Amino acid sequence: xxxxxxxxxxxxxxxxxxxxxxxxxxxxxxxxxxxxxxxxxxxxxxxxxxxxxxxxxxxxxxxxxxxxxxxxxxxxxxxxxxxxxxxxxxxxxxxxxxxxxxxxxxxxxxxxxxxxxxxxxxxxxxxxxxxxxxxxxxxxxxxxxxxxxxxxxxxxxxxxxxxxxxxxxxxxxxxxxxxxxxxxxxxxxxxxxxxxxxxxxxxxxxxxxxxxxxxxxxxxxxxxxxxxxxxxxxxxxxxxxxxxxxxxxxxxxxxxxxxxxxxxxxxxxxxxxxxxxxxxxxxxxxxxxxxxxxxxxxxxxxxxxxxxxxxxxxxxxxxxxxxxxxxxxxxxxxxxxxxxxxxxxxxxxxxxxxxxxxxxxxxxxxxxxxxxxxxxxxxxxxxxxxxxxxxxxxxxxxxxxxxxxxxxxxxxxxxxxxxxxxxxxxx
Amino acid sequence: xxxxxxxxxxxxxxxxxxxxxxxxxxxxxxxxxxxxxxxxxxxxxxxxxxxxxxxxxxxxxxxxxxxxxxxxxxxxxxxxxxxxxxxxxxxxxxxxxxxxxxxxxxxxxxxxxxxxxxxxxxxxxxxxxxxxxxxxxxxxxxxxxxxxxxxxxxxxxxxxxxxxxxxxxxxxxxxxxxxxxxxxxxxxxxxxxxxxxxxxxxxxxxxxxxxxxxxxxxxxxxxxxxxxxxxxxxxxxxxxxxxxxxxxxxxxxxxxxxxxxxxxxxxxxxxxxxxxxxxxxxxxxxxxxxxxxxxxxxxxxxxxxxxxxxxxxxxxxxxxxxxxxxxxxxxxxxxxx
Numbered sequence: 071x072x073x074x075x076x077x078x079x080x081x082x083x084x085x086x087x088x089x090x091x092x093x094x095x096x097x098x099x100x101x102x103x104x105x106x107x108x109x110x111x112x113x114x115x116x117x118x119x120x121x122x123x124x125x126x127x128x129x130x131x132x133x134x135x136x137x138x139x140x141x142x143x144x145x146x147x148x149x150x151x152x153x154x155x156x157x158x159x160x161x162x163x164x165x166x167x168x169x170x171x172x173x174x175x176x177x178x179x180x181x182x183x184x185x186x187x188x189x190x191x192x193x194x195x196x197x198x199x200x201x202x203x204x205x206x207x208x209x210x211x212x213x214x215x216x217x218x219x220x221x222x223x224x225x226x227x228x229x230x231x232x233x234x235x236x237x238x239x240x241x242x243x244x245x246x247x248x249x250x251x252x253x254x255x256x257x258x259x260x261x262x263x264x265x266x267x268x269x270x271x272x273x274x275x276x277x278x279x280x281x282x283x284x285x286x287x288x289x290x291x292x293x294x295x296x297x298x299x300x301x302x303x304x305x306x307x308x309x310x311x312x313x314x315x316x317x318x319x320x321x322x323x324x325x326x327x328x329x330x331x332x333x334x335x336x337x338x339x340x341x342x343x344x345x346x347x348x349x350x351x352x353x354x355x356x357x358x359x360x361x362x363x364x365x366x367x368x369x370x371x372x373x374x375x376x377x378x379x380x381x382x383x384x385x386x387x388x389x390x391x392x393x394x395x396x397x398x399x400x401x402x403x404x405x406x407x408x409x410x411x412x413x414x415x416x417x418x419x420x421x422x423x424x425x426x427x428x429x430x431x432x433x434x435x436x437x438x439x440x441x442x443x444x445x446x447x448x449x450x451x452x453x454x455x456x457x458x459x460x461x462x463x464x465x466x467x468x469x470x471x472x473x474x475x476x477x478x479x480x481x482x483x484x485x486x487x488x489x490x491x492x493x494x495x496x497x
Numbered sequence: 498x499x500x501x502x503x504x505x506x507x508x509x510x511x512x513x514x515x516x517x518x519x520x521x522x523x524x525x526x527x528x529x530x531x532x533x534x535x536x537x538x539x540x541x542x543x544x545x546x547x548x549x550x551x552x553x554x555x556x557x558x559x560x561x562x563x564x565x566x567x568x569x570x571x572x573x574x575x576x577x578x579x580x581x582x583x584x585x586x587x588x589x590x591x592x593x594x595x596x597x598x599x600x601x602x603x604x605x606x607x608x609x610x611x612x613x614x615x616x617x618x619x620x621x622x623x624x625x626x627x628x629x630x631x632x633x634x635x636x637x638x639x640x641x642x643x644x645x646x647x648x649x650x651x652x653x654x655x656x657x658x659x660x661x662x663x664x665x666x667x668x669x670x671x672x673x674x675x676x677x678x679x680x681x682x683x684x685x686x687x688x689x690x691x692x693x694x695x696x697x698x699x700x701x702x703x704x705x706x707x708x709x710x711x712x713x714x715x716x717x718x719x720x721x722x723x724x725x726x727x728x729x730x731x732x733x734x735x736x737x738x739x740x741x742x743x744x745x746x747x748x749x750x751x752x753x754x755x756x757x758x759x760x761x762x763x764x765x766x767x768x769x770x771x772x773x774x775x776x777x778x779x780x781x782x783x784x785x786x787x788x789x790x791x792x793x794x795x796x797x798x799x800x801x802x803x804x805x806x807x808x809x810x811x812x813x814x815x816x817x818x819x820x821x822x823x824x825x826x827x828x829x830x831x832x833x834x
Contacts, residue, residue: 272569306562
């Protein structure tokens with residue numbers, strides 16, 4: 071084995087390490103140049119949902135879009151939804167945004183410890199949920215609160231979880247926003263990234279093994295695709311042709327790391343599907359009709375036993391990662407405004423107005439209406455206490471429950487010890 | 498009744514569980530068609546079909562991850578990890594997901610999975626075919642950890658584990674798959690057929706989780722052990738004619754504290770024996786429990802005979818393995834104190 075040092079006996083330059091760098095940093099003027107991967111609306115073909123993956127190798131490198139710059143729905147992916155369904159989708163996206171605004175302010179007001187908004191990504195969860203059946207199981211990450219709202223889950227119930235109050239179905243055990251709602255087909259959220267990916271595949275495998283007709287869908291961010299579980303999930307999904315939709319929400323940022331640190335400089339995230347022999351789509355995540363159409367296509371594929379689909383939802387994380395994050399420390403301030411795919415709510419609104427099915431006055435009235443709905447829900451939820459209020463009076467003994475189905479001796483002893491110590495200390 | 502070795506008993510447990518509950522599903526590397534590298538799943542695919550017993554990609558995090566998802570759907574998965582030494586890639590799914598699913602969802606979702614894995618040394622398995630990682634799992638709230646020491650218990654405990662609604666790590670001491678091993682590596686191995694615990698019912702029965710077995714009653718000293726070490730300890734006690742009470746823990750989480758406490762309070766002395774490395778090993782927890790709860794009854798310090806704090810070596814195996822010499826010397830110290 072030779073151990074040649076740089077330059078030693080050979081006239082070659084030294085190696086250099088490539089460390090990716092985002093295009094813009096704080097203080098930079100943002101000007102998104104034409105991105106060749108951002109196809110025009112209507113330009114991408116729509117294969118049959120049972121097409122073999124090797125006949126669709128072009129799709130991960132382009133972008134499925136339905137809404138054109140004026141708001142027209144064009145091309146083969148237009149899902150041709152009734153105006154009522156589109157209006158319902160718009161309302162749920164507006165409700166999700168209003169909910170986020172309210173909970174963000176509740177955290178800033180000190181009523182809870184933590185919150186994460188999904189601003190700019192509402193279509194990714196709302197439109198996808200609209201295209202799935204209610205019996206299909208969703209395995210979300212922490213930024214798909216829209217799935218619960220799309221499935222008409224109680225805002226009060228969600229807020230109680232955020233406040234960890236007496237109404238919290240998770241009994242104060244989980245960090246705010248780590249919802250779990252089995253009834254709404256919304257799997258328990260974990261703080262550990264991408265663990266839900268193989269779990270969704272396993273759920274889908276179980277459904278297939280039992281001869282069921284339900285399918286599973288999972289979401290992770292583009293940053294989390296770097297986790298090993300992403301690879302396992304794709305491998306298992308491919309091997310067993312699991313009826314699952316694996317969504318990668320590429321919002322360009324994993325906290326402070328731009329998507330280049332997940333490997334996005336060299337390729338698209340949808341293209342990861344190709345190496346696994348899985349169908350891959352790359353979709354305009356701010357185009358609710360495109361998200362709906364792609365999800366509907368993948369669901370039909372899964373339900374027909376034609377296997378899994380990986381969908382890259384191309385979008386932008388318009389705000390900070392969480393209430394603990396300040397994006398002005400690592401990215402240009404107006405990047406969200408300059409993002410070429412715009413805002414999902416504004417684009418769907420423009421579409422409906424163009425159709426003559428919506429107008430500014432109705433939009434303003436609906437914005438007011440969802441704000442009132444959220445405010446009323448907040449009042450209800452706060453009657454059951456808020457985290458910092460000191461009045462949430464949970465039964466601390468429940469801390470020891472549900473570790474196991476039956477409480478073992480050591481936990482019973484520890485519970486009794488806690489009670490005795492608190493009593494002795496006069497608490 | 499039939500005479501079975503440990504592998505046959507484990508195979509029979511899965512056969513019985515799959516027969517009784519259509520939601521029991523078995524999978525892992527080489528588990529399906531081939532029937533497992535140790536033959537534990539032989540015949541299951543043929544009998545129950547590929548939907549219920551199948552091979553998987555070589556991906557431990559994938560195996561455990563899909564098991565958690567299957568459990569969330571409503572199945573009762575029994576995944577196999579080929580060697581306990583290879584369970585680490587699946588650790589995040591076990592520790593962060595399976596163990597906490599019931600707690601974090603307040604009981605909405607559960608993970609009734611049983612992860613089977615051959616473990617322990619004494620087979621010249623070297624560094625990655627000999628480890629005993631039970632203490633890693635004992636430290637995780639929400640996981641049960643079970644280690645049988647004979648065919649009868651292996652079948653009864655495995656059926657109980659599969660039927661249990663909590664995630665169970667089921668470690669099978671591969672050194673005693675074919676016969677009990679007393680640590681005398683220079684003597685021929687006895688088959689299970691000469692041991693009474695090889696009499697195994699062919700149908701359904703369970704051995705309760707969380708219950709130890711007093712495999713030998715005695716007055717002079719309590720010996721706490723599990724897996725292969727039960728047989729090593731029994732061999733030493735018989736050879737030296739020591740009136741020891743030998744407790745086979747069988748389940749280490751939740752451990753049977755009542756049996757341990759009663760025994761040590763009776764004998765006043767305690768030796769803990771395990772193959773795993775000493776520092777942070779499960780013996781440390783046992784020693785602490787005994788000291789906390791039996792302090793005024795103790796007549797000598799609690800001792801531990803364990804693997805050394807080194808990776809498991811190959812050619813140096815019999816100096817590493819806590820065999821009869823080391824157990825015998827420790828017993829002498831304890832009894833002379």
